[in-house]
Amino acid sequence: MGSRVLAVRGRTSGEVRTTIVNMFTHDGERYLLAPRGHTQWVRNLRVAGEGELRLGRRSERFVATEVADADKSELIRLYLRKWAWETGAFFDGLTADSPEADISAAAPGFPVFRITAG
Template sequence: MPKQFRPSRGRRVGDAVIGLFVRAGLIPATYMLTTTGRKTGRPLTHPATIVDDGDRRWLVAPYGPVSWVHNARASGRVSLSRRGRRQLYSAREVPPDETGEVLRRYVTVATATRPYFAATKDDPPAAFLPEAHRHPVFELLPLPADQGA
């Protein structure tokens, strides 16, 4: 049975510490993800691991539909930053039946999130399809800098 995510003060402190390393570019494939709060309109920032495949990029929700997922769905836009660089993206939610390979690659890269998945890194992509509804995936499409997040 996969682990359930529970937000906590410790998690917020951990995210702040990880954020320092991410901003310095010391953690590969991890960026600071910024979404616009759907209720407050304020920018909210969290560390996020990105799956890259050539020219394509995906953002995976390892802990389920948490706040940034709802915000990305509402606005359709996110930004990623690292090492002083910021890129804006259109966030297109991928249908669950297309997420198997992305989720498999994600658990290979984001080792700390493996307990939140029932399938393992050695399973075929089809093993991830039954849990795709618990881990939304967004394809990230670059936007020009003047289109705001």
Template sequence: MTNRTYLKPPWMQRHVGNRLAPLFGRSVVSRLSVRGRRSGQWRTVPVAVLDHEGERYLVSYRGLSDWALNLRAAPDCRLTVRGRTEEITAEEVPESERPPLMAAYQEQYGGMPTVKDVLAALPDPADHPVFRIRARS
């Protein structure tokens, strides 16, 4: 297993908060579905999509999460926003381009529960995989 920087969410967030987030935060929280890198099964997680300078991004704010590893292995995925599902492709952003995106993410989502604390604990943009997303044609 590779060594990775990742802050695992607490039990309550994983088992309760992540299931309820799309219900209460429909204007902010979307659902990302990506195929598991080992199982090939669809995995769905709540995410906040960053709109920045005309592009859309997914930020793994807790570090190298399973969904980020899965996207690296299978970049074709699905994003459900306000009940509408679209087929998308994710392309990882190089580390050198992440600092302004992480700053924008913190500005936009830093007020959400846990985001500010996690970003303070993992301040290096290199610790956060970021993916530019585009609709598949």
């Protein structure tokens, strides 16, 4: 997968807001993870429940479902394997090889969304 432009309607302004995100897949499902934590795009996506991913001239609408903290550990580990070179500084020493307990403890600080075609 790779980087995309995320477009999501602002929860207060109603204006479309954009930011770069790193999409990844696991077991045939696609995910977005917020390495900087509970950012504005996360708050907007929670309210909107849907958005658009853009790559060049292509765009795709999607529906987002937030992943429960208890189900994030494996997804965080996969994200770190793929994107730590770019976003590892935001994980405060956490790595793909960190103990399960450490990743589970950090999970509430890293929102994850499963995205499906919408």
